[in-house]
Amino acid sequence: MLDYHCHILPAIDDGPDTMEESIEMAVALRQNGYDTVYCTPHLIKGFYEADNNDVKNMLSALREKLRAENISITLIPGREYYLDEFLFDFLEDPLPMGETNYIMVEIPNHMPRGFVREACFRIKRKGFIPLIAHPERNNHFFPRLENKPAFIPYVNLPSGADDLKTREPSLLSYLKNIGCAFQANMGSFTGLYGARVRQAADVMKEKNIYTHFGTDAHSLKAVQVLTENGKKE
Numbered sequence: 001m002l003d004y005h006c007h008i009l010p011a012i013d014d015g016p017d018t019m020e021e022s023i024e025m026a027v028a029l030r031q032n033g034y035d036t037v038y039c040t041p042h043l044i045k046g047f048y049e050a051d052n053n054d055v056k057n058m059l060s061a062l063r064e065k066l067r068a069e070n071i072s073i074t075l076i077p078g079r080e081y082y083l084d085e086f087l088f089d090f091l092e093d094p095l096p097m098g099e100t101n102y103i104m105v106e107i108p109n110h111m112p113r114g115f116v117r118e119a120c121f122r123i124k125r126k127g128f129i130p131l132i133a134h135p136e137r138n139n140h141f142f143p144r145l146e147n148k149p150a151f152i153p154y155v156n157l158p159s160g161a162d163d164l165k166t167r168e169p170s171l172l173s174y175l176k177n178i179g180c181a182f183q184a185n186m187g188s189f190t191g192l193y194g195a196r197v198r199q200a201a202d203v204m205k206e207k208n209i210y211t212h213f214g215t216d217a218h219s220l221k222a223v224q225v226l227t228e229n230g231k232k233e
């Protein structure tokens, strides 16, 4: 099984602080059926700015440790890019997901939709495929509507029908139509992020929007919670 989104590398972002915990995460992931893990640390200007060489060096170090301890798991480099004004500075030297041309991006809730559209289009124009991290957690796709506690997803596929508010094609339709890929967090299906996200994830799964799945685990505890909840399902 593949984990397309994991903060397993130590001391790079808000993942584990130590190599020991990274090894424990690898063991826990392996025990739960994951044999390939994409290492996707954050790259956020002003917060997590480790460069690509830091990522590759740390990945090599962890790989060595796992080999020495006979833990059979394949690690593949990647990044979780933050979609903001600095994204294209970082994409001067892109680190896609392994040998593929997927670039994983997380869309901040505060970025205007027009900016998100244009950025994803520009990524495509550069020859990459935006892989949208955990869209089910994003307010652009599943907004909270004032005075309307009921869940109303902005999912209008495959026709690209109107957005409920703006009458434009929904952001999700647009991104799907230009060929973006979408990665679900496994925890979203178990209620880890609350009922609303769970409902959103179920809708997107039912509509076959997801192309990739990942744990988005940041710690050993996170892997344990995820795998225990998964077993209860």
Ligand SMILES: [Fe+2]
Pocket (backbone or CB within 6 Å): 005, 007, 080, 133, 216
């Ligand atoms: Fe993440």
